[in-house]
Amino acid sequence: xxxxxxxxxxxxxxxxxxxxxxxxxxxxxxxxxxxxxxxxxxxxxxxxxxxxxxxxxxxxxxxxxxxxxxxxxxxxxxxxxxxxxxxxxxxxxxxxxxxxxxxxxxxxxxxxxxxxxxxxxxxxxxxxxxxxxxxxxxxxxxxxxxxxxxxxxxxxxxxxxxxxxxxxxxxxxxxxxxxxxxxxxxxxxxxxxxxxxxxxxxxxxxxxxxxxxxxxxxxxxxxxxxx
Amino acid sequence: xxxxxxxxxxxxxxxxxxxxxxxxxxxxxxxxxxxxxxxxxxxxxxxxxxxxxxxxxxxxxxxxxxxxxxxxxxxxxxxxxxxxxxxxxxxxxxxxxxxxxxxxxxxxxxxxxxxxxxxxxxxxxxxxxxxxxxxxxxxxxxxxxxxxxxxxxxxxxxxxxxxxxxxxxxxxxxxxxxxxxxxxxxxxxxxxxxxxxxxxxxxxxxxxxxxxxxxxxxxxxxxxxxxxxxxxxxxxxxxxxxxxxxxxxxxxxxxxxxxxxxxxxxxxxxxxxxxxxxxxxxxxxxxxxxxx
Numbered sequence: 001x002x003x004x005x006x007x008x009x010x011x012x013x014x015x016x017x018x019x020x021x022x023x024x025x026x027x028x029x030x031x032x033x034x035x036x037x038x039x040x041x042x043x044x045x046x047x048x049x050x051x052x053x054x055x056x057x058x059x060x061x062x063x064x065x066x067x068x069x070x071x072x073x074x075x076x077x078x079x080x081x082x083x084x085x086x087x088x089x090x091x092x093x094x095x096x097x098x099x100x101x102x103x104x105x106x107x108x109x110x111x112x113x114x115x116x117x118x119x120x121x122x123x124x125x126x127x128x129x130x131x132x133x134x135x136x137x138x139x140x141x142x143x144x145x146x147x148x149x150x151x152x153x154x155x156x157x158x159x160x161x162x163x164x165x166x167x168x169x170x171x172x173x174x175x176x177x178x179x180x181x182x183x184x185x186x187x188x189x190x191x192x193x194x195x196x197x198x199x200x201x202x203x204x205x206x207x208x209x210x211x212x213x214x215x216x217x218x219x220x221x222x223x224x225x226x227x
Numbered sequence: 228x229x230x231x232x233x234x235x236x237x238x239x240x241x242x243x244x245x246x247x248x249x250x251x252x253x254x255x256x257x258x259x260x261x262x263x264x265x266x267x268x269x270x271x272x273x274x275x276x277x278x279x280x281x282x283x284x285x286x287x288x289x290x291x292x293x294x295x296x297x298x299x300x301x302x303x304x305x306x307x308x309x310x311x312x313x314x315x316x317x318x319x320x321x322x323x324x325x326x327x328x329x330x331x332x333x334x335x336x337x338x339x340x341x342x343x344x345x346x347x348x349x350x351x352x353x354x355x356x357x358x359x360x361x362x363x364x365x366x367x368x369x370x371x372x373x374x375x376x377x378x379x380x381x382x383x384x385x386x387x388x389x390x391x392x393x394x395x396x397x398x399x400x401x402x403x404x405x406x407x408x409x410x411x412x413x414x415x416x417x418x419x420x421x422x423x424x425x426x427x428x429x430x431x432x433x434x435x436x437x438x439x440x441x442x443x444x445x446x447x448x449x450x451x452x453x454x455x456x457x458x459x460x461x462x463x464x465x466x467x468x469x470x471x472x473x474x475x476x477x478x479x480x481x482x483x484x485x486x487x488x489x490x491x492x493x494x495x496x497x498x499x500x501x502x503x504x505x506x507x508x509x510x511x512x513x514x515x516x517x518x519x
């Protein structure tokens with residue numbers, strides 16, 4: 001699903017984002033990306049959705065080489081990657097329903113089938129009763145569930161979450177993790193950057209640890225720290 | 228079709244939700260277009276006055292008394308055949324005297340003692356382009372039946388110098404003002420886009436293409452530009468009519484042909500400029516934020 005081959009990203013003048021990272025993530029995997037702030041987690045994610053270009057190396061997503069992907073095709077790449085962020089990134093002027101619908105509208109689908117899909121997924125994340133609300137009327141956990149619904153409404157093969165529980169309390173976080181776990185069960189590859197130690201230790205999934213832009217550990221069923 | 232209605236829906240929803248920005252932008256367009264419109268009305272009027280003055284430059288060809296009727300007919304045909312000539316009128320000796328009498332009014336008796344009519348017959352030649360007066364006049368110089376050619380050479384040339392300066396200055400003024408309008412409006416639009424750059428970023432992350440994001444903004448800009456321009460046109464038309472009425476009441480002698488004011492064309496120009504600046508300004512203003 002995802003292949004990094006000797007990928008290096010340097011922010012001018014000389015801050016290292018990623019350095020010589022090579023790794024392979026299979027279809028259907030659930031991967032934690034752990035490490036302190038500035039270790040390269042966000043760089044990794046921004047490279048994946050081609051928000052950034054690597055200075056060296058090759059990134060392949062779903063069999064497509066991102067370096068040869070033309071700029072105008074980037075939106076089509078992103079439609080196949082659901083994104084969940086720490087700050088939710090919801091459109092403030094749209095209702096919960098319309099926020100999720102937007103992800104379908106950009107693909108040219110806005111008909112009845114799309115609306116049913118939105119209703120269905122919002123029910124799935126437990127927000128069936130708040131579809132008409134606006135983001136600022138929701139709690140953090142609810143907003144994050146909207147953003148997960150939006151990321152998953154297209155049923156993308158890959159879902160990326162950048163610290164999705166970073167702003168949430170432990171109970172709410174657990175709910176969000178449950179949701180991501182269920183999404184993974186449907187076959188969607190999930191890559192989640194986090195520094196929620198407890199969560200990672202409990203889930204026992206593949207853990208890729210980054211430090212100063214380098215992969216220092218890649219463990220099949222790891223914990224947050226060294227075992 | 229569904230997409231188009233989606234784009235319009237997005238545009239109008241956002242105009243409504245950001246109503247403060249919408250009003251600010253419409254007022255900006257309104258004011259700049261209004262000033263531009265008023266200046267254009269002024270310039271048009273000045274131009275009409277200038278044209279009026281220029282048209283008064285006529286060539287008068289005075290004939291010798293020896294000219295026969297057939298001479299006159301030949302030269303008449305020749306004059307009317309010249310491509311520069313708009314019209315030509317023959318004034319006989321008798322007609323010239325009648326005119327003089329009419330001009331003198333109550334002092335006519337000074338003409339009573341004249342032994343014969345001393346006034347020459349003449350052709351009054353008006354030109355399509357008065358600037359060519361000296362060229363045309365030169366053709367009559369030195370003919371056997373022509374006594375003198377007059378077209379007020381120096382006055383004509385001075386008039387043309389002054390009018391061309393006035394025309395150029397007003398053209399530069401309109402261009403400058405147009406530039407200011409473009410800058411002001413596009414700046415307002417850029418501000419309103421800047422306030423929403425986060426939205427644009429989110430749209431891009433969800434996988435919207437640039438045009439998918441751009442269309443609603445372009446429609447918004449078009450709407451703002453058009454409504455500002457419509458208000459400006461209404462104000463210019465009402466204002467102009469008001470001022471013209473006042474002028475008519477107080478300055479009856481003014482010869483400016485107000486009725487011919489091309490308010491229609493003027494309105495269309497303002498509408499077009501307003502709409503274009505709005506739409507293009509939005510489309511271009513967005514460019515910076517689309518490179519995510």
